[in-house]
Amino acid sequence: MHKGISSMNSHHGARRRAVAIIGTLATGAALALTSTQPSVAESASAPGSSARAAAISSTSFYATGMARTSSGKKLRVSLSAYKSTSASFSISLSAPGEYHSWSFRAPRSAVKINSKGAGVVKLTSTQTGGLGKVKLRLKPDGKFKAAKCGGKVYSKSRNVKLSGPFFFNTKTKAWGKVGRKTGSFSFKDTRRVSFSYNVDCPDPEYQNPCFTSLSWSAYKSSASSFVSISGSKSGSTTRVSASRSVALKPNGAYRYDSVSKKAKAPVLTVAPDDNAKIKVYGTGGSATGSSSFPSTPSTSACDNGTQHRVTWFGTFTNGSPSLVVKAQVFGNFKLGNTASISFGRSWRTD
Numbered sequence: 001m002h003k004g005i006s007s008m009n010s011h012h013g014a015r016r017r018a019v020a021i022i023g024t025l026a027t028g029a030a031l032a033l034t035s036t037q038p039s040v041a042e043s044a045s046a047p048g049s050s051a052r053a054a055a056i057s058s059t060s061f062y063a064t065g066m067a068r069t070s071s072g073k074k075l076r077v078s079l080s081a082y083k084s085t086s087a088s089f090s091i092s093l094s095a096p097g098e099y100h101s102w103s104f105r106a107p108r109s110a111v112k113i114n115s116k117g118a119g120v121v122k123l124t125s126t127q128t129g130g131l132g133k134v135k136l137r138l139k140p141d142g143k144f145k146a147a148k149c150g151g152k153v154y155s156k157s158r159n160v161k162l163s164g165p166f167f168f169n170t171k172t173k174a175w176g177k178v179g180r181k182t183g184s185f186s187f188k189d190t191r192r193v194s195f196s197y198n199v200d201c202p203d204p205e206y207q208n209p210c211f212t213s214l215s216w217s218a219y220k221s222s223a224s225s226f227v228s229i230s231g232s233k234s235g236s237t238t239r240v241s242a243s244r245s246v247a248l249k250p251n252g253a254y255r256y257d258s259v260s261k262k263a264k265a266p267v268l269t270v271a272p273d274d275n276a277k278i279k280v281y282g283t284g285g286s287a288t289g290s291s292s293f294p295s296t297p298s299t300s301a302c303d304n305g306t307q308h309r310v311t312w313f314g315t316f317t318n319g320s321p322s323l324v325v326k327a328q329v330f331g332n333f334k335l336g337n338t339a340s341i342s343f344g345r346s347w348r349t350d
Contacts, residue, residue, distance in 0.1 A: 054197040058084040059113050061121050063187035071176030081121040083111035089123050091168055098259050098328055104128055105252040116140050117158050117193040129249045132168035149201040157194035172329040210302035216280050216343035218316045218335055229333055231280055238265040240282050242325040242333035259327050276312045278343045283326045286319035289341040311344035
């Protein structure tokens, strides 16, 4: 029962499993596009222009913008392409509080970007299982910006101009289709290529922030998919979040769904023997978590004090009506009574 439940200290373990299921794309794009390393410097050199530059370890492309779908829905549309020892693509559509992402494998030849940032990224209908296709030509636009640590460049990126078709079909009535099968689709917000280099950078020093909350996390998983629902009350705000992964065709393709909404605050009751129950709520319905044994306490350092937590592990039982987190597409989120749950309180002391 403890497997996966103990990850509740950082949202919930199911979300981390989703990243692993979807593949290396998100990790590679984040490394190339967003720096959290120390000693970051910017320069206007090209990837191969510096004698100190190490070998390129990965190449990535990222574009995003707002678009109106065939159903009239206004969504944020994002496309990521990543190439290292293999290539992968991610297409995501999101509305406030709801996010859906599709991940696809592709041959390395699907991402052809030269050292100047020019090239083509291509994803065929066969590779998306008939959901869409991409054939975007990239043209450099502006100078490279470099990020360094220890005097060495570990990534460089530059903006690009795009031309060519991008098309995707959610196969849902509510969200419909987005993009164009012919002509050019415009990602108006961000259009960027990035290169990462084989440079060892020390991990930045980080300390968890202190917080006070009442939270819970329930999940059910299999070898190829998962569904999780969690909630947290901090101050006067309570939110319930749900996520799931679904295996698609062709082999290696996945869809990841995520929803976050406001909800009614959970209610925790602790018995004299330190067993506990928590009543939790979705956007509709309720459920009860009941501990199987007394709490597990823990402490850790946080940014300005000591973080304390007590956690219970136990069973999940739906109320009447059952707990549900509503979604616009791909069905609402629910868990059966065979789900596992963890819940607990966190607080800080000086």
